Amino acid sequence: MARNLRSKMPRADPLFVLDISQATLDKFVEETGQDAASAGVEEGACQVQVAKNAREVAEKADIIITCLPTVKMVKDTFAPMIKEGSLPETLQSRFVDAPVSGGAVGAQAGKLSFMFGTDVDSEGLVDYLKSVLLLMGTKAWHMGGQGCGVSAKLANNYILAINNIAVSEALNMGREWGLDLHKLTELINSSRGHCWPVEVNNSVPGVVQGSPASKEYTPGCPVSMINKDLGLAMSGASDAKTPLLLAETAREAYNKVDGEYQGQDFSVVYQYLSRRSSA
Structure with a gap:
């Protein structure tokens, strides 16, 4: 995200970055420097400055963008911004x-x-x-x-959470029935079963090059993250007194999968199912 942000920002505007991983920051600074050089940009024109802490970001940046996966990380990031002295102007808007x-x-x-x-x-x-x-x-x-963005995201990810399990089940059935999963995927992508977990995030290793499954389930979206969003959607639905017919079953499934494949992409549901089919 930040690399695309830097490439599209006005060249004279500085970009302040902060991450818990120093290695990630070092790599980002190096890559953005290479991008600028390849584009023929004058050295120092596309500024990237590594901030010492969140407070420095708040004091120097006009726009603050955070991308954080947990409530704790949000609190840990914003607390230092506001606890010292007066509130930075950025946070008063x-x-x-x-x-x-x-x-x-x-x-x-x-x-x-x-x-x-x-x-x-x-x-x-x-x-x-x-x-x-x-x-x-x-x-x-x-x-x-305010809040409608989160609500829309949870509605979307509820569909994704359910869909991912259904896709993994269908592809696992296909494997057990002796179907060629490349051909089955092509068929589904041309039919009414077409969806993102089939076309892009296909759960079968080797079917879609570059997918997490084809990279040993290296996460784009870890099981814990989709499970978190599923839980939040369930909580919001409960508050709104809105029934969710499949939520509890999906929640139980993701709890089990996360227990065995912690840290891996949520498409690893397929692996969880396939190992039980062969048992």
Whole structure:
């Protein structure tokens, strides 16, 4: 995300970055420098500055973008920004919830989709926010007031969580029935079963090159993360008194899969099923 952000930002604007991994920061600075050199940009024109801490980011940046997977990480990031002295001007303006969809593959390709929520109290605000988000992706939807971005993301990921299990079950059935899974995938992609977990994040190793399954289930989206979103969707549905017929079964399945394949991509559900089929 940040690499695409730097490449599309005005060259004179500095980009401040912060990550818990120093190795990741070093690699990012090196890669953005190479990108700038390849594009014929003058040395030092596309500035990337590594911040010492979150407070420094808040004090120096006009726009702060965070991409954090857990509530604890959000608290740990924002607490230092606001605990010392007066609140930085950046944090006195507005917060926009802007969850992202597209996974690691979409992030690298600059093809992420954003759904954001904020109250509109000034002309041009939505267009301005879209212009910022589209530096990292290709689509951005204003879903309503504050919190609506998160609600839209949870609705979308509820479908994804259920769909991923169904796809893994179907492909595992196909394998047990002796079907060629490359051909089955091609068929599904041309039929009404077509969906992202089949076409892009296919759970069978070797069927889709570059998918997590084809890289030993190296996560784009770890099992724990989709399980977290599923739990949040279930909690929100309960508060709204909205029934979810498949949620408990899916939750139980992901709890079991995460217990055996912690840290791996959520498409590893296929591996969980296939090993039980052969048992």
